Amino acid sequence: MAALMQADLSEHLRRVASGKVREIYEIDDSSLLFVTTDRISAYDVVLKNGIDQKGAILTQLSEFWFNLLQSRMPGLRTHFISLGIPPALQKRLRPDLVKKLGSRSMAVKRVKVFPIESIVRGYIAGSAWSSYHNDGTVCGITLPAGLKESEKLERPLWTPSTKADLGSKDENISPEAAARIVGQEYADQIEALSLQIYEEASAYAAERGIIIADTKLEFGLDESATPATVVLIDEVLTPDSSRFWNAGTYEIGRGQESYDKQYLRDWLVRNGLRGKPGVEMPTDVAMNTLGRYREAYHSLVGMVWDMATSEV
Ligand SMILES: Nc1ncnc2c1ncn2[C@@H]1O[C@H](COP(=O)(O)OP(=O)(O)OP(=O)(O)O)[C@@H](O)[C@H]1O
Ligand SMILES: [Mg+2]
Structure with a gap:
């Protein structure tokens, strides 16, 4: 699978913001679709290629923490509504986009x-x-x-x-x-x-x-x-x-x-590429970095990360 660099939902939904890694779309007046791409930034610059699966790992690790924190801090309010693309919204989107974006999306409450x-x-x-x-x-x-x-x-x-x-x-x-x-x-x-x-x-x-x-x-x-x-x-x-x-x-x-991204940062520094725009990571650097994200998910959630079973 290739890394997903753009969410490409603009033909269906209004995009309200785009960060280095995430794209945020309007679902309705009170909720937003929070989509995490596979883009990766280091030293405040987004690399030309991404890390396949990273967006899904980050989304599902965040969901894990929202639930854990909520159970330990009952008074805590979070923006998390649901993991994946809400069923009512799925009907408005092209089926291939629903499949591609489900595991890396969550519906969140719109706040200031x-x-x-x-x-x-x-x-x-x-x-x-x-x-x-x-x-x-x-x-x-x-x-x-x-x-x-x-x-x-x-x-x-x-x-x-x-x-x-x-x-x-x-x-x-x-x-x-x-x-x-x-x-x-x-x-x-x-x-x-x-x-x-x-x-x-x-x-x-x-x-x-x-x-x-x-x-x-x-x-x-x-x-x-x-x-x-x-x-x-x-x-x-x-x-x-x-x-x-x-x-x-x-x-x-x-x-x-x-x-975290230290492996990538070290590679950039070693090659004199720190802070340079348009840098492409070689496959081994991308694979090693993915390994770090998978390991973090495994250690914290207690389950091996598996893209196939993480489809939402
Ligand atoms: N519930 C929400 N409503 C509106 N905006 C939100 C909500 N939750 C997060 N955001 C904003 O969405 C953006 C997330 O995108 P992203 O993480 O790509 O941005 P970034 O902060 O530029 O990148 P980086 O995390 O690498 O610094 C942030 O600007 C964040 O403040
Ligand atoms: Mg951010």
Whole structure:
């Protein structure tokens, strides 16, 4: 099977947004079809070719987490409505599109997206490690001296960032700056929900031998509810939005091997292709990266990923 680079639903439905990886279409006034393609981005640039099955793995891993979080946090509201293409909508689409897109689609509630990314870090890695290494702070928060790379933080940190338009880079901001963007009351709710989601997800993942070093969440406001309610949206706890480490090989004081795009990033850097547009991955790099996504799904969900049985 070839990787699916475009959802191609525009002849049937109005497309309301297109990100680096997802395309979002209007079902009706209150719901959207959230379609995850096989596109992959690294260093904020989308590659020319994709990773076959990746969109379906991310969709079904997010569905798994929506259900798990909902059962552990009964008060949590999420945008998830149903997996696949709703039957009433299927009738409006070409049958080949229904077959092609079902396993990578979900119906979601339409909400007003808060223009910040809500990042929780339990360990110090990535841009947080670089920032701490420079001046001892992360998002304006001063951390204790002497932390080592990949060390577990005393308590998880909420480190929001801006949500940049397509083509630009998100920037880390202080919690105070986030409150200026969304308002103090919503910032407080987003922070509390994010920390609770991180705690619940980390506890679950730990039982399966996985450390969630950090994760990026997004939230929206459901204005049709009274009072308006903060809702968890987007993808949740996938290898694209999180740093998953193998607890068995974890070691403080160095970078860790991740179940994410690191393999691809390393290949790009080794070949001087970091941030260059129009790069095509060779088959072995695509296959190895797919292997990482499958492994993450297997470890977290506890079932071997099988495209054939994942048809929706
Ligand atoms: N329920 C929802 N209603 C409206 N928009 C949503 C909803 N859930 C998620 N979104 C938005 O849909 C987009 C998802 O697309 P995608 O993940 O491809 O974007 P991206 O963030 O540009 O890429 P990347 O994740 O690689 O940074 C995001 O902009 C996200 O904020
Ligand atoms: Mg995204």
